[in-house]
Amino acid sequence: MPKKINVKTAAGSVIYPTLFGAAVIISWQTGFLHKLLKTDEYVLPYPTKILHIMHENSDKIMLNVQASVKVALLGLLLGSLIGYFIAIIATVFPKYGSGGLTIVSAFNAIPIVALAPVFINWTKDVSEEAEVRSMVAKVLVVTVTSMAAMSVNAYRGLTELPPFSDDLMKTYAAGKVTEFFKLRLPNSLPYIFTALRVSVPGSVIGALVSEYFAEYIIGVGRQIRENILIAQYATAWAYIITACIIGIAMYIVLMIVETIALRKRK
Amino acid sequence: MRKLRNTLAIIAAMAIVSTAFAGCGSSESNSSGASADISSAETDGDRIIAAAQAGKVGNWGLGNEYEILALLTKYGQKTEYLSQSFDMDGFDDGSITLASAMTYNELGLVKNSYEGGYGYGDNVGIIDMNDEGVAMLEDNLFCTKEFAQNNPNTVKAFISASMKGWEYACQNPEEAAQIVFEAGSSVSSEHQAYMASEVKKLVETDTNGNAVNEYGKMDEEAMQQTLDLAKQYISLDDSSAASKLQNLTLDDIRDTSYWTDAISGNFGVPEKNSVSIQLKWLPQCQFMGYYVAKAKGYYDEVGLSVDIVSGGGDIGETTAVNNGTVDFGVTWVSNLISANSGGMDLLEIAQVYQRSGLVLVYKK
Numbered sequence: 001m002p003k004k005i006n007v008k009t010a011a012g013s014v015i016y017p018t019l020f021g022a023a024v025i026i027s028w029q030t031g032f033l034h035k036l037l038k039t040d041e042y043v044l045p046y047p048t049k050i051l052h053i054m055h056e057n058s059d060k061i062m063l064n065v066q067a068s069v070k071v072a073l074l075g076l077l078l079g080s081l082i083g084y085f086i087a088i089i090a091t092v093f094p095k096y097g098s099g100g101l102t103i104v105s106a107f108n109a110i111p112i113v114a115l116a117p118v119f120i121n122w123t124k125d126v127s128e129e130a131e132v133r134s135m136v137a138k139v140l141v142v143t144v145t146s147m148a149a150m151s152v153n154a155y156r157g158l159t160e161l162p163p164f165s166d167d168l169m170k171t172y173a174a175g176k177v178t179e180f181f182k183l184r185l186p187n188s189l190p191y192i193f194t195a196l197r198v199s200v201p202g203s204v205i206g207a208l209v210s211e212y213f214a215e216y217i218i219g220v221g222r223q224i225r226e227n228i229l230i231a232q233y234a235t236a237w238a239y240i241i242t243a244c245i246i247g248i249a250m251y252i253v254l255m256i257v258e259t260i261a262l263r264k265r266k
Numbered sequence: 267m268r269k270l271r272n273t274l275a276i277i278a279a280m281a282i283v284s285t286a287f288a289g290c291g292s293s294e295s296n297s298s299g300a301s302a303d304i305s306s307a308e309t310d311g312d313r314i315i316a317a318a319q320a321g322k323v324g325n326w327g328l329g330n331e332y333e334i335l336a337l338l339t340k341y342g343q344k345t346e347y348l349s350q351s352f353d354m355d356g357f358d359d360g361s362i363t364l365a366s367a368m369t370y371n372e373l374g375l376v377k378n379s380y381e382g383g384y385g386y387g388d389n390v391g392i393i394d395m396n397d398e399g400v401a402m403l404e405d406n407l408f409c410t411k412e413f414a415q416n417n418p419n420t421v422k423a424f425i426s427a428s429m430k431g432w433e434y435a436c437q438n439p440e441e442a443a444q445i446v447f448e449a450g451s452s453v454s455s456e457h458q459a460y461m462a463s464e465v466k467k468l469v470e471t472d473t474n475g476n477a478v479n480e481y482g483k484m485d486e487e488a489m490q491q492t493l494d495l496a497k498q499y500i501s502l503d504d505s506s507a508a509s510k511l512q513n514l515t516l517d518d519i520r521d522t523s524y525w526t527d528a529i530s531g532n533f534g535v536p537e538k539n540s541v542s543i544q545l546k547w548l549p550q551c552q553f554m555g556y557y558v559a560k561a562k563g564y565y566d567e568v569g570l571s572v573d574i575v576s577g578g579g580d581i582g583e584t585t586a587v588n589n590g591t592v593d594f595g596v597t598w599v600s601n602l603i604s605a606n607s608g609g610m611d612l613l614e615i616a617q618v619y620q621r622s623g624l625v626l627v628y629k630k
Contacts, residue, residue, distance in 0.1 A: 053504050124359060130321055130348050215348045217327060222349075226327060226328055226329075230605075231582055232507060232604065232608050233608070234504050235504050238503070
């Protein structure tokens with residue numbers, strides 16, 4: 001690809017969004033956004049006020065962030081492992097594979113708001129400690145929601161091989177096991193990241209929404225709901241911004257890991 | 267056959283995961299068993315302490331928890347509680363041993379055996395917030411200060427007709443229950459009838475158990491207690507809101523003059539004829555006065571056409587009134603206090619419930 005175009009597109013993909021973002025923040029701070037959306041500075045407080053509250057309560061916010069991130073990461077890890085495991089089973093036993101994947105995908109169609117209360121009730125016997133059983137329930141919600149993306153994508157990575165590569169392996173007289181480790185597994189790596197791009201933001205949403213229903217009161221999601229209901233919109237917005245930062249930060253980490261992991265392929 | 271095997275494989279995989287979790291949890295299950303059991307406690311104080319130590323006191327949170335925090339503090343316990351869902355399943359299955367309940371709603375579901383009830387009958391006992399001295403006033407009637415200033419006659423006419431509705435509803439609770447049920451009820455007619463009879467008690471009795479015959483009266487002492495407890499137990503992360511809360515006086519949250527004029531019939535032609543009222547929850551006898559006033563034509567008599575907007579879920583009645591979506595609202599005094607601390611300009615114009623309807627319920 002010619003270098004010139006590359007620079008141009010790169011600049012465009014950075015400058016235009018930045019300008020747009022700046023324009024939104026300026027119109028928000030100056031009150032123009034309020035007129036546009038026909039709302040007041042009460043429901044939509046000014047950015048400076050939100051940042052001030054975030055600064056004032058950084059300790060409390062960090063405590064809630066830790067709880068939410070722990071749920072999101074544990075659930076993501078568990079869901080991705082199970083999802084990948086299901087994809088392997090589906091690859092090794094292709095006859096039975098498609099059915100299993102369909103069922104896992106069907107799980108993904110269940111809304112989190114429906115799933116969360118069910119898991120909360122289901123895990124009541126897990127522990128006497130509300131903190132533990134609420135944690136388990138929240139992690140399970142994230143697990144189920146991040147399972148589907150991984151299993152479907154990993155299955156594609158394990159089965160959609162480069163043309164004739166399968167035949168090439170056969171000419172080397174490679175066994176099924178060798179073929180799996182030397183060809184299928186490396187081939188699935190980019191697909192794992194495709195899955196994670198979907199499930200990383202999904203895991204944050206899953207964690208926040210399941211906090212709404214959990215018995216043990218903690219987390220960024222719970223704070224958002226709590227503050228909106230007692231009409232503390234500025235504080236609620238502080239937690240909404242926090243939630244955005246968590247999602248973006250996790251996505252950036254994923255992008256960095258992906259760049260490093262797939263470096264040799266490009 | 268093929269699909270069946272796959273299904274079984276997946277179910278097995280999930281079972282492995284969940285048992286793995288169950289294992290890691292159950293190892294800690296005996297750690298809290300040392301404290302006294304609530305069923306062997308003999309006084310309410312012992313029950314509260316036992317449940318608090320075991321971490322099994324439940325409340326819905328979301329602005330409904332302040333009386334419970336005050337009660338836990340009174341008995342020297344940590345102000346922690348479990349988040350209770352809007353059914354009583356947590357109480358039923360024993361994960362919450364001291365559960366929050368409104369006398370007119372959840373308590374009826376726990377005791378009675380009609381549709382949706384758990385049928386415990388007299389096998390449960392209650393701890394009353396009024397008796398414990400931590401009562402905070404609940405359902406009131408409010409609007410914005412601006413609306414009250416611009417439409418004084420509308421406000422007075424609305425209070426007058428609404429209180430007439432409350433009076434009729436309390437004198438004829440069964441008829442009121444039927445009116446609410448027909449107006450679009452969220453619960454069974456038996457539960458509505460139960461609710462009407464319990465709400466009547468809250469409207470006609472004060473926190474000390476004395477009879478109140480003036481509907482909607484703002485009792486100075488009970489209002490002050492509510493404000494004092496609110497200052498102690500409402501914690502706001504926004505420091506400017508928190509300091510505003512500490513400086514609030516009763517005059518910042520209520521004005522008795524509208525009610526006084528309304529009761530004595532001292533008001534003129536309403537400035538605004540078509541008004542709406544936002545309820546705090548789903549249509550039920552908790553709000554029977556307004557439904558009765560509408561059905562009996564009391565609003566028409568004072569020249570008002572009233573639209574009753576039901577709430578429920580996450581609808582914030584304070585926000586709806588503040589941004590002008592509706593003219594009047596029903597909320598708890600504590601919620602109005604936190605809304606005004608956060609910068610809203612709301613004004614209580616009548617206090618319908620004269621005592622707290624919140625109790626903690628336990629199995630005997």
